[in-house]
Amino acid sequence: MKNYLKHHEWRIIEEGFDPHYNKISESVFSIGNGRMGQRANFEEEYSGETLRGSYVAGVYYPDKTRVGWWKNGYPEYFAKVLNAPNWIGIHISIDNQKLDLAKCKTEDFRRVLDMKTGLLSRSFAATFPDGKKVRVDSRRFCSMAHGEIGAIRYAITALNFSAKAVISVYVDADVVNKDSNYDEKFWEEVYKEASEGKAIVTAQTKKTLFHVTTGMRYAIETDGKKAQPERINLEQREKFAGNVIQLNLEEGKENVIYKYAAILSSENHAKASLVANCSKVLDEAYNKGFEKLFEEHSNVWAHKWEACDITIEGDIAAQQGIRFNIFQLTQTYTGEDERLNIGPKGFTGEKYGGSTYWDTEAYCLPFYMATAEQKVARNLLVYRYKHLQKAIENGQKLGFTGGAALYPMVTMNGEECHNEWEITFEEIHRNGAIAYAIFDYIRYTGDEKYLTEYGLEVLIAISRFWAQRVNWSSHKNKYVMLGVTGPNEYENNVNNNWYTNTFATWTLEYTQHALSFVKKDDESRFSEILKRTSFDEKTEVAKWKDIIEKMYYPEDTTRGLFLQQDGFLDKELMSVSELKKEDRPLNQKWSWDRILRSCFIKQADVLQGLYFFEDKYSPETLRKNFDFYEPMTVHESSLSPCVHAILASRLGYKQKAYEMYLRTARLDLDDYNNDTEDGCHTTSMAGTWMSLVKGFGGMRVKDGKLCFSPFIPEQWKSYSFRLEFRGRVVKIKVSKDGTETRLESGDPMEIWLKDEKVMLK
Amino acid sequence: MKNYLKHHEWRIIEEGFDPHYNKISESVFSIGNGRMGQRANFEEEYSGETLRGSYVAGVYYPDKTRVGWWKNGYPEYFAKVLNAPNWIGIHISIDNQKLDLAKCKTEDFRRVLDMKTGLLSRSFAATFPDGKKVRVDSRRFCSMAHGEIGAIRYAITALNFSAKAVISVYVDADVVNKDSNYDEKFWEEVYKEASEGKAIVTAQTKKTLFHVTTGMRYAIETDGKKAQPERINLEQREKFAGNVIQLNLEEGKENVIYKYAAILSSENHAKASLVANCSKVLDEAYNKGFEKLFEEHSNVWAHKWEACDITIEGDIAAQQGIRFNIFQLTQTYTGEDERLNIGPKGFTGEKYGGSTYWDTEAYCLPFYMATAEQKVARNLLVYRYKHLQKAIENGQKLGFTGGAALYPMVTMNGEECHNEWEITFEEIHRNGAIAYAIFDYIRYTGDEKYLTEYGLEVLIAISRFWAQRVNWSSHKNKYVMLGVTGPNEYENNVNNNWYTNTFATWTLEYTQHALSFVKKDDESRFSEILKRTSFDEKTEVAKWKDIIEKMYYPEDTTRGLFLQQDGFLDKELMSVSELKKEDRPLNQKWSWDRILRSCFIKQADVLQGLYFFEDKYSPETLRKNFDFYEPMTVHESSLSPCVHAILASRLGYKQKAYEMYLRTARLDLDDYNNDTEDGCHTTSMAGTWMSLVKGFGGMRVKDGKLCFSPFIPEQWKSYSFRLEFRGRVVKIKVSKDGTETRLESGDPMEIWLKDEKVMLK
Incomplete structure (x- = not known):
């Protein structure tokens, strides 16, 4: 039992960075949208304890069964949730020093999951071994409005220096499953491309032959204005494509990398169209921009919360x-x-x-x-x-x-x-x-x-x-x-x-x-x-x-x-x-x-x-x-x-x-x-x-009718929940004083409250 | 159910070589002496289906447990019978053609285990791809008289040619367990030497650190006389030591390689003395020679059979x-x-x-x-x-x-x-x-x-x-x-x-x-x-x-x-x-x-x-x-x-x-x-x-007395067995006519036969 997360009505909050808790936080601060999900791994490199995990719904791998003693009838294969290509990576180094929270001194670390809007934010100040200090503020979400889009706003500010930063923005399918039975890698490269501002990798799973195309585009702003990097190198290697950017960090100025990712799978696209469709999704995301995408995303969340809060x-x-x-x-x-x-x-x-x-x-x-x-x-x-x-x-x-x-x-x-x-x-x-x-x-x-x-x-x-x-x-x-x-x-x-x-x-x-x-x-x-x-x-x-x-x-x-x-x-x-x-x-x-x-x-x-x-x-x-x-x-x-x-x-x-x-x-x-x-x-x-x-709440359904026989725990003042039921939305609020029921939408209907019939209008 | 072995009172006999049965025969024709054992693998190379196996009593390896789902209390390690260094190998090639029964045409193949004397013999004629034909006659045993000695008499005769043969006589610790959980090899080299006519390898098991020293000496005879090979090269590689001999095979003349092996383990010798003691055992075996060793060995078997036949x-x-x-x-x-x-x-x-x-x-x-x-x-x-x-x-x-x-x-x-x-x-x-x-x-x-x-x-x-x-x-x-x-x-x-x-x-x-x-x-x-x-x-x-x-x-x-x-x-x-x-x-x-x-x-x-x-x-x-x-x-x-x-x-x-x-x-x-x-x-x-x-036989022991209530299966004429019992040897013979009991040695004693007391004198 741990107790390191702050209590808050709508947010999960971690303050201060304790590497021992990192993998726990990676789980707790995970974000997803039904089509894909992402553990709360860092965008930048991290050489400490971490379980990197990106997941694409429906894409699995039948790993060979491991067993001590075989029994007749056992399955030969064990379908595993696949760790999917990494779309969040933004690696930063300054004067050959990597931004790596396992190696830099970290202050003011704060990780926040805003459940209301499905936004993961993280901010911290990090001091490199040579004393250079930066401030980072990252935000990301997996769009609930566009199931194939993930977006990151990654801001870095040089606090006590000006220098050139080398920034690698990439997608990488060279990932492993921690629970691979025979330490095998499950992905093979099918296609990759890298051009200025963009990279795409298609990888396929062995055996099941799912294709997943992971692409990214990015934009860079300095102090709110589009910035022009000094130099951009394309980077490609096995199952990996990206850009390496040289960017001048000027002391006190905020540099923002907007990274837009598109994750498409052959479960939803013809294999032959994956790359083209990925480009389209990327363009759409890029053109809308972070704020607009976030607005659409948080609107969906608002709608969802209305129903289920x-x-x-x-x-x-x-x-x-x-x-x-x-x-x-x-x-x-x-x-x-x-x-x-x-x-x-x-x-x-x-x-x-x-x-x-x-x-x-x-x-x-x-x-x-x-x-x-x-x-x-x-x-x-x-x-x-x-x-x-x-x-x-x-x-x-x-x-x-x-x-x-x-x-x-x-x-x-x-x-x-x-x-x-x-x-x-x-x-x-x-x-x-x-x-x-x-x-x-x-x-x-x-x-x-x-x-x-x-x-x-x-x-x-x-x-x-x-x-x-x-x-x-x-x-x-x-x-x-x-x-x-x-x-x-x-x-x-x-x-x-x-x-x-x-x-x-x-x-x-x-x-x-x-x-x-x-x-x-x-x-x-x-x-x-x-x-x-x-x-x-x-x-x-x-x-x-x-x-x-x-x-x-x-x-x-x-x-x-x-x-x-x-x-x-x-x-x-x-x-x-x-x-x-x-x-x-x-x-x-x-x-x-x-x-x-x-x-x-x-x-x-x-x-x-x-x-x-x-x-x-x-x-x-x-x-x-x-x-x-x-x-x-x-x-x-x-x-x-x-x-x-x-x-x-x-x-x-x-x-x-x-x-x-x-x-x-x-x-x-x-x-x-x-x-x-x-x-x-x-x-x-x-x-x-x-x-x-x-x-x-004592909710039951009997003879087609909703029934409640609520009580309230002593420790609480009130609680309320909403139910979708046969075209209606019903809200129940229970407090020490009694129970309020309200029909929020839909036709009138009868419910049972304890042993009484109540007509909701 | 197979039925390819010939029936014989004292012998197990396989006639004709069927590669499908080879692994079965390797098991059935195994020989051992309580200290070590050896499957009936061929001395020469064999590229067909085989399970090579030499075993040294008490020497095991704790392989890492493989399990599908771990339960609290399971052992971390699974002690395995170790496949021990190979001491039987005698590889032969003539004009760059290997003697390999998977590749040569084989005739008159006969494998015999003489249970009376614990002798494994094998003979065959083999034709190389180029038509050269040899006859091989091998015999081997694990000495019951000297638990650390194995001996082989391997005779080869050129039937339709004269040519140089290249013969490799060696010991080899680079062996694997078929059931190794992670395809790991369990032996590491500690020591090796090769000199003319002799080779020794000491290998140790990982983790358990058993040392096993395997040595060999050999002698060559042509037509019953000591032969001088044309050339002898020493051969050493990782965990392997031997001699490569060039020998002229003259048509019709029998060339015999007597290979004497000594297998010593740190269970019975100080690790520091293993090599020296191995040399001593090898010298003893070499000096006694195959026939004398076999005589001592078969005498022990004769004695054993007396008690247990x-x-x-x-x-x-x-x-x-x-x-x-x-x-x-x-x-x-x-x-x-x-x-x-x-x-x-x-x-x-x-x-x-x-x-x-x-x-x-x-x-x-x-x-x-x-x-x-x-x-x-x-x-x-x-x-x-x-x-x-x-x-x-x-x-x-x-x-x-x-x-x-x-x-x-x-x-x-x-x-x-x-x-x-x-x-x-x-x-x-x-x-x-x-x-x-x-x-x-x-x-x-x-x-x-x-x-x-x-x-x-x-x-x-x-x-x-x-x-x-x-x-x-x-x-x-x-x-x-x-x-x-x-x-x-x-x-x-x-x-x-x-x-x-x-x-x-x-x-x-x-x-x-x-x-x-x-x-x-x-x-x-x-x-x-x-x-x-x-x-x-x-x-x-x-x-x-x-x-x-x-x-x-x-x-x-x-x-x-x-x-x-x-x-x-x-x-x-x-x-x-x-x-x-x-x-x-x-x-x-x-x-x-x-x-x-x-x-x-x-x-x-x-x-x-x-x-x-x-x-x-x-x-x-x-x-x-x-x-x-x-x-x-x-x-x-x-x-x-x-x-x-x-x-x-x-x-x-x-x-x-x-x-x-x-x-x-x-x-x-x-x-x-x-x-x-x-x-x-x-x-x-x-x-x-x-x-x-x-x-x-209905044998029981009641109140310190042997009791019998025998019957004979209809299909048999008679059967008999001997028992050691409290210093006596008792023989029971049961036939259709009744039961004979005899005290073969020891003091007189009373036994029960069915419901009658019988005094054995």
């Missing part, structure tokens, strides 16, 4: 925390491209590889449903529809037949990327989350037609998987599901994980509903789906009904508990409070077997199921299970506390709910888990949003 | 099979050095790394007890005693305290080498086998004093482990053991594996016996042990008694079954006969989760326990469990069928016993599992021996 009065740290989460989520995924998804680290790091986990469906979807137009959430669902064939193939690899789909645990293109048997092959509950997301989306939006268009096919394939994955236990006279890993990954290869069994039968139920709906909604489409999927409605549905009827769920009926899995009660049941401090976090201190046989829970499992299917269970059941499992939960997954916060809120455990909320809200800002340097926990940020809106 | 009349394939197994075991481990052990592939390959698995205690010990002097088996036990401190440290790594030991799954020096959590951390039954070996050794030899000297300390440490590894289940009101992998590795992380639970309480019982014995036997030693181990006899033993009393064992009392683990009956219970052919072997065809949730058993588990503790259970119990588990067992471990053969014999299932015996007896000769090219299944060869002696 949450205010908290009386607690600046909490206010900053929630905005930071919303900011990251919004700049990670804009929902405009159905081929994209939300990587666990967004555009802030390369760790974990792959772009899509069950995080998307289980944690992120509600945020995007409620804060963006409907198509954003819909595109997240369509993404999985497009991967259906691959999911069926993945099922086949594991011995399933007849169109049964197992969606991958981690994926970039629909293929499985992960290779731990206990996860890859056994953490199959992900299939349930993907089915649930369809239900959840329809419940929120009312867009039931989605079933006809896409949903039903996915549901049939997932149901087929469940129907094959269970087996009949003649011992129990029930269907059982053996050898799974539930959401609590501190248990592996267990039998009858309650969560997974529950999801299996729920899917079988819901798919029957979907069949009826589509049959009524569009008979010819229905027949087409049946034909295409070779669906034998009578036999398959009969089997599903039998499974639903005779499924086994582990329970302790005396205590009114659902058991996480068979045998859970054989464990030594302890409370987290009994653990010694030096044993935490367990995953860094205990060997895996010890973790597995302990009762300690990494993340909500039975409780996660109760959260999803809250309506099926009595408050008494929720309470008993919460009281039983909560004390054993170590929350060593960032995805855990939000679920506990929501259930605690539901149960009126306000203090617990607030405590759980705090654990996620500033997870990255305070580097709670000592791992923010690898990137931010982007997907869990959606959980923070849920803790507030579904937890404190 | 098994004859089978009426089935040459079976006779060859059993002798091959005995031959490999005998040349792998001679028991003279308590630092050594039996690697799963002996000296025939580098796969699996490490030298010691539970195979040693569970499968190999009985063979060495019965066929070699007592110290051989004793040294196998002392090996573990010497690793006790490391086993305690290994326990500490996994959270155990107070002197609890967990012996490693795989080791070379006492440290764990393996890194799969489900094996490394959970396959803890190995600890039980190590305790059982002490009991088994004492039962066979009567050497109860071993407890006082070494055994008790090991037993205390293992018992402490079990006492901590169980936990109290308030649900079951019993002690349980959660999260283990039993001998059947097709189940991972199960609860209450019957085998492991049974071994735990057995160890706790036996340790109490050991405590009483030592207390009586040597009180001061007893106090010393108590002090050294800080053993709190009262409290610890009380805890053990409580565990013994209240341990939980999964059972199906209705059917009279011990259950392999909790939940076994929830599986879909099927018979192996219901599997499709294309599903076999499961581990190559099914994904791991499918294997895990199936009922199919890789290797004996409950049955392995019943084999070890046969006396505790009624024949009815054995039968019920055998009848239940046997049909589900796929025997995809080479260690499985022997246990089934022994139990089937016991139960009178003669046909099943014979079928199981056949599965192992010719496993490598017929390359049953398509993997002999990686090396032979050395440890499972001891299982074959057990199938015959304990299975067909």
Whole structure:
């Protein structure tokens, strides 16, 4: 846990430069626009600890799998988020001394991320070994208005000298992935050009053959007037193109380099047009100039904030925390491209590889449903529809037949990327989350037609998987599901994980509903789906009904508990409070077997199921299970506390709910888990949003209506949030005095506030 | 399954050269002497498929662990059997054409391993591209009389020409391990010399800094007379030293190169004396000459065979099979050095790394007890005693305290080498086998004093482990053991594996016996042990008694079954006969989760326990469990069928016993599992021996007496075996007419034959 960032309602602020925190700040101050992202690396050279990272959405590399012991069915390749060509570089040297904050004396260092406008600024004074001192002020953003444009305003002022500066402005595709399994470089040069004021490099990824064209133009001003460098040399080498400029720095005069970058990928352009299109985008950016581009960019942000902002009065740290989460989520995924998804680290790091986990469906979807137009959430669902064939193939690899789909645990293109048997092959509950997301989306939006268009096919394939994955236990006279890993990954290869069994039968139920709906909604489409999927409605549905009827769920009926899995009660049941401090976090201190046989829970499992299917269970059941499992939960997954916060809120455990909320809200800002340097926990940020809106705000959708049962944490004066809901924007403000609801746009509608109907006009 | 080797009572014979079989033959025709071993690679160059392998006992390399996903507690290093410097090389070229069987036309190829004398011979005629034809006849052995000497007689005759041959005779430490994780070479040069007729290279392993000095001298004869080469050039390069000889080959005259190699390691010599000692050994070998060395070598073999031979009349394939197994075991481990052990592939390959698995205690010990002097088996036990401190440290790594030991799954020096959590951390039954070996050794030899000297300390440490590894289940009101992998590795992380639970309480019982014995036997030693181990006899033993009393064992009392683990009956219970052919072997065809949730058993588990503790259970119990588990067992471990053969014999299932015996007896000769090219299944060869002696022969030791209840497979006329037992040699011959027993040496003693007492004189 660190505490070096200043609290501010709209800004993240770092004052003073501590190299030990640099990689953390590089993550936290990352900027992006859904199409690309950039860690907060310095423009100038930096020889200290840094994780350079530029990322282009959808561009990945299937690195050869590294494994200790191969298991049949493992993927050969592991799709990795690719570190993309560097577009920010502006290297400066004066009298053969490099501007490098690891080597110069640095004063007045300040790094600021303005979340309101998506602007990263940095300023400092640096003294070279020979005593020359400069002041630098840099600003940059990834345009939310033009997804392929990045812009930098880099100002340098000689404070106590006049001298010639050598400035290299470039683009560079000779970059590496830190997590490359065999220290391989993934990019190859396709094309490069450098001319005065401009450079372009096209690089292609090995194997996947994505092309990315990265170009730049720049303009230089001295004291606000266009400046003419003394000399410009073109610089080209392998995968690199740029200009080397000689510029006279006169003491006290500000020299500004405006660098405009265009990053285009073959995902969006014909390979043959990439260079030409890049030039066009560059010209557009150059002609508009920094200020105009920034205006367009910040207008988009203003519009976005209108829809998704949450205010908290009386607690600046909490206010900053929630905005930071919303900011990251919004700049990670804009929902405009159905081929994209939300990587666990967004555009802030390369760790974990792959772009899509069950995080998307289980944690992120509600945020995007409620804060963006409907198509954003819909595109997240369509993404999985497009991967259906691959999911069926993945099922086949594991011995399933007849169109049964197992969606991958981690994926970039629909293929499985992960290779731990206990996860890859056994953490199959992900299939349930993907089915649930369809239900959840329809419940929120009312867009039931989605079933006809896409949903039903996915549901049939997932149901087929469940129907094959269970087996009949003649011992129990029930269907059982053996050898799974539930959401609590501190248990592996267990039998009858309650969560997974529950999801299996729920899917079988819901798919029957979907069949009826589509049959009524569009008979010819229905027949087409049946034909295409070779669906034998009578036999398959009969089997599903039998499974639903005779499924086994582990329970302790005396205590009114659902058991996480068979045998859970054989464990030594302890409370987290009994653990010694030096044993935490367990995953860094205990060997895996010890973790597995302990009762300690990494993340909500039975409780996660109760959260999803809250309506099926009595408050008494929720309470008993919460009281039983909560004390054993170590929350060593960032995805855990939000679920506990929501259930605690539901149960009126306000203090617990607030405590759980705090654990996620500033997870990255305070580097709670000592791992923010690898990137931010982007997907869990959606959980923070849920803790507030579904937890404190008690937001639910029932029978097509929004419901709230809010409370306010003692520590706060008020909080408010907005929701997009079926064409309306609703604003809820909760304070000590009560709850205000307001319809900000759209037709009047009825909502439930606690147990009262309220008409919003 | 291949069938290219000729059947012969004493010889393994390959006729005709098929490059596809070369790596298999390299394994099968391997020779060794307990100190070193050598695959049957060619002396001359070979550019085809080959796995070059020379191995020096005790010399290993801790390669950096490769792992997909790191778990806390994994070893950083994986000790590997090292491919050691090449001492066999004799390269030949004539008119710039290399003698290389991948490039020459080969006729009359014949490779023969004479098991009686431990001699590998190879002969062939080869035609060079230009039509020149030579005949080669090579013989070599690793001296059983002088563990550091290898000798080669390499004869070459020009058949249709006279010409100059260039012959390179060398030693070469520039070798690689095929399984090097990062393609690293593990040897560095320390010293080299080359002079006329001689060369020496000392190389050291990285990290472990073992020194191995490999030297050679040679002599050349033409038509039986010492020949003078035309010219000799010394050849030295990195890690390589040798002579390049120009020799006139005259048509029809046989030229013989006698190459004598000495392989010395710093395990047995001061590093500073290695080169000098190597020279001495070389001189000794050179002066004795090939014939004399061979005579000494084959005398040792004759002596060994006297003790351990098994004859089978009426089935040459079976006779060859059993002798091959005995031959490999005998040349792998001679028991003279308590630092050594039996690697799963002996000296025939580098796969699996490490030298010691539970195979040693569970499968190999009985063979060495019965066929070699007592110290051989004793040294196998002392090996573990010497690793006790490391086993305690290994326990500490996994959270155990107070002197609890967990012996490693795989080791070379006492440290764990393996890194799969489900094996490394959970396959803890190995600890039980190590305790059982002490009991088994004492039962066979009567050497109860071993407890006082070494055994008790090991037993205390293992018992402490079990006492901590169980936990109290308030649900079951019993002690349980959660999260283990039993001998059947097709189940991972199960609860209450019957085998492991049974071994735990057995160890706790036996340790109490050991405590009483030592207390009586040597009180001061007893106090010393108590002090050294800080053993709190009262409290610890009380805890053990409580565990013994209240341990939980999964059972199906209705059917009279011990259950392999909790939940076994929830599986879909099927018979192996219901599997499709294309599903076999499961581990190559099914994904791991499918294997895990199936009922199919890789290797004996409950049955392995019943084999070890046969006396505790009624024949009815054995039968019920055998009848239940046997049909589900796929025997995809080479260690499985022997246990089934022994139990089937016991139960009178003669046909099943014979079928199981056949599965192992010719496993490598017929390359049953398509993997002999990686090396032979050395440890499972001891299982074959057990199938015959304990299975067909029904050999047991009860109350200090040998017991037999033999039967003869229908297909055989007779079989016989010898046993060393408490200073006697007993010979048993079983034929259709009955059983003959004979005391070949030692004092008279009583044995049981079926249910009759017989006095052997």
